Amino acid sequence: MHGWIGRILRIDLGTGKVSTEALKPELARDYIGARGLGTKYMYDEVDPMVDPLSPANKLIFASGPMTGTFAPSAGRYDVVTKGPLTGTIAASNSGGAWGPELKYAGYDMLILEGRAEKPVYLWIQDEKVEIRDAAHLWGKDVPETTEALNAETAADAKIACIGPAGENLSFIAAIMNDMQRAAGRTGVGAVMGSKNLKAVVVRGTGAVTVADKDAFLAAVAKASTMIKEHPVGGTGLRLYGTNVLVNILNSVGGLPTANFQDGHYPTADKVGGETLAANQLQRPKGCFSCIISCGRATKVTNPKYKGEGEGPEYETAWGFGPDCLIDDLDAVLKANYYCNEYGIDTISMGGTVACAMELFHRGVITLEDTEGLELDFGNAEAMVEAVRLTGLGQGFGRKLALGSYRLASLYGHPELSMTVKKQEMPAYDPRAVQGIGLNYATNNRGGCHVRGYSISPEVLGVPFKVDKDTIDGKAELVALFQNLTAALDSTGSCLFTTFGIGAPEFAELMTSLTGFAYTGESFVEAGERVWNLERLWNLKSGLTAADDTLPPRLLKEPIVTGASKGAVSRLPEMLPLYYGVRGWDADGVPTKEKLSALALA
Ligand code: SF4
Numbered sequence: 001m002h003g004w005i006g007r008i009l010r011i012d013l014g015t016g017k018v019s020t021e022a023l024k025p026e027l028a029r030d031y032i033g034a035r036g037l038g039t040k041y042m043y044d045e046v047d048p049m050v051d052p053l054s055p056a057n058k059l060i061f062a063s064g065p066m067t068g069t070f071a072p073s074a075g076r077y078d079v080v081t082k083g084p085l086t087g088t089i090a091a092s093n094s095g096g097a098w099g100p101e102l103k104y105a106g107y108d109m110l111i112l113e114g115r116a117e118k119p120v121y122l123w124i125q126d127e128k129v130e131i132r133d134a135a136h137l138w139g140k141d142v143p144e145t146t147e148a149l150n151a152e153t154a155a156d157a158k159i160a161c162i163g164p165a166g167e168n169l170s171f172i173a174a175i176m177n178d179m180q181r182a183a184g185r186t187g188v189g190a191v192m193g194s195k196n197l198k199a200v201v202v203r204g205t206g207a208v209t210v211a212d213k214d215a216f217l218a219a220v221a222k223a224s225t226m227i228k229e230h231p232v233g234g235t236g237l238r239l240y241g242t243n244v245l246v247n248i249l250n251s252v253g254g255l256p257t258a259n260f261q262d263g264h265y266p267t268a269d270k271v272g273g274e275t276l277a278a279n280q281l282q283r284p285k286g287c288f289s290c291i292i293s294c295g296r297a298t299k300v301t302n303p304k305y306k307g308e309g310e311g312p313e314y315e316t317a318w319g320f321g322p323d324c325l326i327d328d329l330d331a332v333l334k335a336n337y338y339c340n341e342y343g344i345d346t347i348s349m350g351g352t353v354a355c356a357m358e359l360f361h362r363g364v365i366t367l368e369d370t371e372g373l374e375l376d377f378g379n380a381e382a383m384v385e386a387v388r389l390t391g392l393g394q395g396f397g398r399k400l401a402l403g404s405y406r407l408a409s410l411y412g413h414p415e416l417s418m419t420v421k422k423q424e425m426p427a428y429d430p431r432a433v434q435g436i437g438l439n440y441a442t443n444n445r446g447g448c449h450v451r452g453y454s455i456s457p458e459v460l461g462v463p464f465k466v467d468k469d470t471i472d473g474k475a476e477l478v479a480l481f482q483n484l485t486a487a488l489d490s491t492g493s494c495l496f497t498t499f500g501i502g503a504p505e506f507a508e509l510m511t512s513l514t515g516f517a518y519t520g521e522s523f524v525e526a527g528e529r530v531w532n533l534e535r536l537w538n539l540k541s542g543l544t545a546a547d548d549t550l551p552p553r554l555l556k557e558p559i560v561t562g563a564s565k566g567a568v569s570r571l572p573e574m575l576p577l578y579y580g581v582r583g584w585d586a587d588g589v590p591t592k593e594k595l596s597a598l599a600l601a
Pocket of ligand 1: 073285286290292294295494
């Protein structure tokens with residue numbers, strides 16, 4: 001095979017059995033890799049009703065055919081499992097250099113089964129696979145773990161690991177790789193913790209072969225030029241990172257504020273990408289083979305929040321900033337650093353703190369509940385401390401570690417959790433931008449922006465401009481973006497390459513790389529297949545159309561101030577149209593005809 005290595009590594013952590021197996025070429029062609037292929041294996045091998053934290057759940061690290069090649073921004077992989085936060089199929093995507101290293105070691109995917117009796121880590125060097133004792137690492141944070149493992153394995157080995165949050169089975173725990181990159185969403189870190197697996201260390205000496213080298217080189221050159229010439233992919237993201245969006249979303253009245261009570265924050269600029277670039281930014285940073293470099297290497301010298309690391313992304317700055325009514329960027333960065341060090345998803349952490357602040361503000365929880373923490377809106381010090389306690393599983397942090405839905409439910413107010421399918425929504429207000437609300441509500445892993453980023457046309461005008469306030473055409477738009485993203489995620493390339501290239505360019509890259517003939521249409525159809533398979537899994541796990549919704553606040557309470565004042569989400573009007581576009585019945589179940597057309601029947 002070309003692009004794919006053609007081999008899967010399977011490890012039963014319960015018995016210690018290590019085996020390899022061939023990847024079936026037709027599965028690779030139809031599900032591509034990473035998110036798609038991982039989901040196919042989950043669907044075929046795991047009961048969707050499985051308890052996510054039981055040994056029967058599997059944890060799949062899956063690269064894509066482009067991962068590790070010199071295609072632009074092709075350093076990504078997915079962690080696929082049943083997510084404990086959402087109960088849905090989860091594919092949590094991460095960059096860095098870990099994914100390429102797995103392929104160089106000779107594997108497209110690593111499938112982990114069972115549960116180790118005691119803490120272990122995996123040391124994979126090409127053919128040599130060891131399950132090693134990790135007792136000395138348990139309790140260590142991500143930097144400590146990474147440094148210790150590089151010292152005892154190889155200095156240039158790539159490491160994916162959990163921090164204390166994953167060990168404590170926090171529902172919002174991430175898996176961190178290359179120290180600062182996160183497979184963050186849906187609580188995949190807790191699944192790793194439940195398997196007593198502290199880390200996967202990889203070192204490979206192999207390579208990825210290409211079907212048609214000249215054609216691939218030409219396709220890479222063309223794609224790279226298109227990205228470099230794009231104002232967002234080529235310039236904007238490198239200069240200001242994703243955090244440039246703070247001011248943009250605020251200007252259109254779509255910056256959720258105070259736990260989504262409003263859509264505008266007067267001092268938002270203080271936590272925006274331009275302010276970061278002028279103060280804490282050390283340099284832009286890129287993942288493997290990235291020509292965009294949206295990553296931010298940052299440093300805080302303010303003694304109160306002193307630290308160094310990477311971030312924040314826009315969603316992180318928003319979550320610890322405007323959503324908590326905080327405009328202290330140093331505090332936001334410190335919270336981000338804690339998340340990276342303890343292994344927590346920043347979006348869910350920010351959303352959970354904001355929810356706790358509203359509970360506190362309304363008097364639902366008191367100082368007694370928070371164990372003395374004045375967790376009210378605007379209290380930056382309390383926000384940072386709440387993140388630290390969550391990471392370590394201490395004090396009120398034990399409850400925050402459950403995520404906002406379970407936290408708010410504990411106190412009788414689930415409606416104050418700004419979640420979809422129990423996962424915290426990111427930084428775009430569905431009342432101000434209609435399509436993103438439909439995307440959140442129908443997303444296969446709950447509140448998520450990156451699997452149907454309609455913000456691109458609705459706010460940024462890329463690749464074309466559509467009216468953010470209308471619901472006309474949004475069902476088609478959202479379904480198309482969801483399908484395209486499912487295909488793109490499955491290649492091992494970064495979503496941000498779409499600020500420059502689209503399905504036709506991906507088809508050229510995939511065809512020349514793998515030797516299978518893809519067109520723009522068949523590429524997007526592969527994404528539609530993945531989307532429908534994820535939907536089937538979720539339906540089998542007990543989710544229904546009733547879960548395709550938004551928090552009541554967004555459907556009933558209008559935005560109070562700013563450019564979108566008075567807006568509410570019109571989801572109930574869009575949802576039936578969306579089901580129709582998808583070829584699903586009125587209950588959101590894919591029809592036989594649709595499944596047959598996608599070879600899923
Ligand atoms: S664009 Fe950003 S997230 Fe994507 S691969 Fe490059 S640095 Fe990583």
